[in-house]
Amino acid sequence: MAPSADIHIEATETDPVVRARTAISRGHRELLAGLAAFTGPEPAAGHGESVHADLTGFCTGELRSHLSAADATLYAAASGAAGTRLLVRALRTGRAALDTRIDALAATGDAAAAVPLARAVEAVLAVHLEVEEAVLVPALAALPGADLPALVEDMGTLLAGGRLETPAVIDVREIPHGRRHPRIFARFDRLGAGESFTLVNNHDPKPLRREFEAAHPGAHTWDYVESGPEIWQVRIGRPGRAAAAR
Structure with a gap:
């Protein structure tokens, strides 16, 4: 093998x-x-x-x-x-x-x-x-x-002249565990001020939230759209320019 x-x-x-x-x-x-x-x-x-x-x-x-x-x-x-x-x-x-x-x-x-x-x-x-x-x-x-x-x-x-993907929804249930967080952070990196995407998972992504708080303190938004019991959806974004300036 x-x-x-x-x-x-x-x-x-x-x-x-x-x-x-x-x-x-x-x-x-x-x-x-x-x-x-x-x-x-x-x-x-x-x-x-x-x-x-x-x-x-x-x-x-x-x-x-x-x-x-x-x-x-x-x-x-x-x-x-x-x-x-x-x-x-x-x-x-x-x-x-x-x-x-x-x-x-x-x-x-x-x-x-x-x-x-x-x-x-x-x-x-x-x-x-x-x-x-x-x-x-x-x-x-x-x-x-x-x-x-x-x-x-x-x-x-x-x-090479290509474009990066900017999906509005990332369903991590379809992504291998070791690649989930890097994929999510890479998507976050491409957000402009006031933009967001939705994360879909089968559990409350608390470890990911702690990583965001460590890497981007005060520079991200985290809003639950759906909170279980089988599916969790979280809208993750960057604050608008006015909010970021405060």
Whole structure:
């Protein structure tokens, strides 16, 4: 019988969390290498206008896609947790700084001016990715309810042009036990202010509620729609912007 894909040795390359962190690191290296092809001592060969178009395409395409996918998955998962909320705010400020520099690069019609602008993007990006890799990713690996391998898989889905599922109802009776809470937290991560989904279970999900209170204190709503005896339904959501601001 083939070994189960769920069996692994913790902290080795068989560990899904280690593989997820390796995938993130590899993606970061590829982004920086892509920029270095245009900004290094021997920039990409070709005519100035052609290189400028390729550089602009890389920054507005591949680089922006990564920034958007990381925000929708890694940042979203950490944005509501007390211990990582300020970190996500700092990372989103860094993303805004990158967007400003990418916009300036895309707007310039001067191929000669594009390389200094690209180097400015590169300098900010190197720090931004280091914070993602050295601070955010370890925090996510330790965050209750977060599933780093699933988040990295979701990033891959977005980068491949796919869309993440946002079901209005999650019936955990149909989900294996070990995957229930990560699936629920992943759905919560995709909620906007004032949005919610309904959880269906065959018992009162008190352990899950304790996990939400630990990971997202004051940043989630929990309302029973049906309370047994055979079926429990709970509406889980994010407070509206006005409520969150109080």
